[in-house]
Amino acid sequence: MAAAATQGGRSGGLGGNSGAGGGSNCGTGSGRSGLLDKWKIDDKPVKIDKWDGSAVKNSLDDSAKKVLLEKYKYVENFGLIDGRLTICTISCFFAIVALIWDYMHPFPESKPVLALCVISYFVMMGILTIYTSYKEKSIFLVAHRKDPTGMDPDDIWQLSSSLKRFDDKYTLKLTFISGRTKQQREAEFTKSIAKFFDHSGTLVMDAYEPEISRLHDSLAIERKIK
């Protein structure tokens, strides 16, 4: 039963694959590019375990991201995410250095290097905690709208969300920062996740997308009036 549903989903996905230049995808699949296209399932309906809170939040976040990036054609800015990845990579690097050094020079000689690595690791953990709490603040998307005239700096749209543990109320907040005036405007909505998922755990984009568009338009219209 699961296999049949997947087959139906895949053929539906291929059939509706207009936006991503999918003409060449149908059936020819030459070598590596064909395999990669089959791996990506951007157009398959999102189906998750509806009782898993983090999966629900992630799928809602990803879909909101998709709407903003594909419908309004904004460009994603990876600055925040890259910062977090860099801090984590540096911490793991310290851990690996400590491991290898201790292996090459057995314990008593490696004491100063070990002490340095351990202290640096915990300092990096502290920095990571401060970064995620104060700078990132549950923002999962930073998108730029390039100014069509090319003269003014970009407008920035930020998406952040929250879903409390074992709660069904999902809050999505959209922040608009004007490039020219540097003013900040926000709009948010709080809805039960039951409004967006059907009983089998599939995210119904027809119910979700209008919400996002409404949020976006409310901020965009205010901008035009001002």
Added chain:
Amino acid sequence: MLSLDFLDDVRRMNKRQLYYQVLNFGMIVSSALMIWKGLMVITGSESPIVVVLSGSMEPAFHRGDLLFLTNRVEDPIRVGEIVVFRIEGREIPIVHRVLKIHEKQNGHIKFLTKGDNNAVDDRGLYKQGQHWLEKKDVVGRARGMQCSFCWVYLCWFIVSKKPALLFLGRCHTFRYWMFGVDTGL
């Protein structure tokens, strides 16, 4: 391509999210590793937390107990203290009590150990021709104890890279020793 539904979450992730998942896993492992290395640096011993594996120190230590070790250079070794030592050629350290000490003027020490629950001293366990232990054989001093049983065996496999402590000297093992058979617990 096989239709593997459980991989859908992975397929939906972009490169950055995948890398972040890998990093997350790496950070969990690194945290455990760094805590262990930090304990090593603080206590100064190679194996700061060890598990008692045999019953040769009853009633002080029972099998399954956790011991916290320190290895400060300035601590003097005195008769009656419990020390953790490693015999040359054996990987697993032993925790027994100091019985006799010979001390020279310059501070050089030779000492003899015995398990509380053993009938004889440890000379049978030392290397061939070795009758005394020296400071360089000492791995640490037992400082604190935590009584726990089964879960400690699990922790042993997960936490320590080298084999945990072994209390040699159960009576039947020692009898095998006399006949030259190395049971090598």
